[in-house]
Amino acid sequence: MVSFQLLAKDKHSKARAGVLKTPHGEILTPNFNPVGTQGTVKTLSSLDLKEIGAQIVLSNTYHLNLRPGAQVIKEMGGLGKFMGWKGPTMTDSGGFQVFSLGVAQRKVMLKDSRGSKITKFSKSVFLSPSDTKLLLPSVTKTRAEKELKKLKEATVKEDGVWFYSHIDGNKHWFDAAVSISLQERMGADLIVAFDDHESPLWDYETTKLSVERTNRWGIASLEAQKRKDQLMYGVVHGGMYEDLRKASAMFTDKHFPAVSIGGSYTSKEVLYKTLDWCVPHFQEDKPRHLLGIGEVQDLFEGIARGMDFFDCVAPTRRGRHGSLYISPQNGGRKENNFKLLIQNAKYALDNDPIDPGCECMVCQTYTRSYIRHLFVADEILAQRLGSYHNVYFIVNLVKRIREAILEGSFSHLKEAWGI
């Protein structure tokens, strides 16, 4: 059985600290869960993750079922044993991936009503060939239309989805029973209900139908659940519509022992507003997970609004591409997402570590000059060192936030980071 217990509440915000007890160990919250989609946090070993201080690893049902298959993982002793990780594990349901990979996700440049580009935030949106508001970056309309035509659309049915594998194009069926059965075979401590995903561009009525599917599939997920030792998160949806979000939050809290918030957002403001709408409808004694978020600012703002768990590909994806986190005393600010771009020419002769003061293995050992060289030369070690530092940075930032909540100094820390 998994149980959650609150340890402290912040006086000046909704921030809180707690502990989630799982069969594979305790997780102190708030916590950042590194993403290991295919049973590995890219470039990092399970030993690295332990050294970094990660408390849990999040993997993905969709990816792991395509390769190597849930049955292989079951026969090899479950996800944790399979990947040499002794701590708690979590699997995402695959609902998001069915749409983001099998359906029609492409990076696009959004244009707002005034025609100016939205480049600062989530360019991941879901489109269909009939979406005319979307243009691919700096390409002719003809090419954009050609790109859209190439997309193989999944078919959303009342109780599930037909979709195409991003690996070999094979057709697959996914529904709540399939997802939960796979997640039970893989055996993570925390699992997620199968959910439908709206596009942030959909109108109210279309979004409402999507939320209704998510609710139906959520109940079906609970009914499909046989193992009672796994904690199942329900997923809140409703896009950017306040009443849909509120109703979805109430529904999810009513039926599930743990709650999560899903979606994609066109701006940070929309994200924070969504949290303000949802959190008041969650009971205090249930763990709360903000799916797919976040950057440094989002972690502070999410925690301040009462969220306990986060996961995000940003630390590893950024890490692989030389976008490395730095703290405020070394130039980290909201405006630059608390990062530096190590490939910049100005670091060619820089003798400092990435983030002076950081206690991670990378900062204790290597200079910016050397790491820049590795990135420019496209050496494999570059991706590893970047990922290691970034995951360390984020995991331990959230740990500091957790300690601040326990000490009653959360708002002070938040202010010190300029947030």
Added chain:
RNA sequence: GUGGAUGUAGCUCAACAGUAGAGCAUCAGGUUGUGGACCUGAAGGUCGCGGGGGCAGCACCCGUCUUCCACC
């Protein structure tokens, strides 16, 4: 020595006589339930050199140099 090619951005190459471009490299950005992927922007030119005809030349004509190929 003779004949034929060749010369345009750092590199590899485009450009019908009518505003000199692309790919790579460089520089600067973007990336939120993973995409080792991709995208955006910037900088970069005495078109080998000299002359000629022509409203207008990277392009045509003459000379010259570079590099390459073939033949003697």
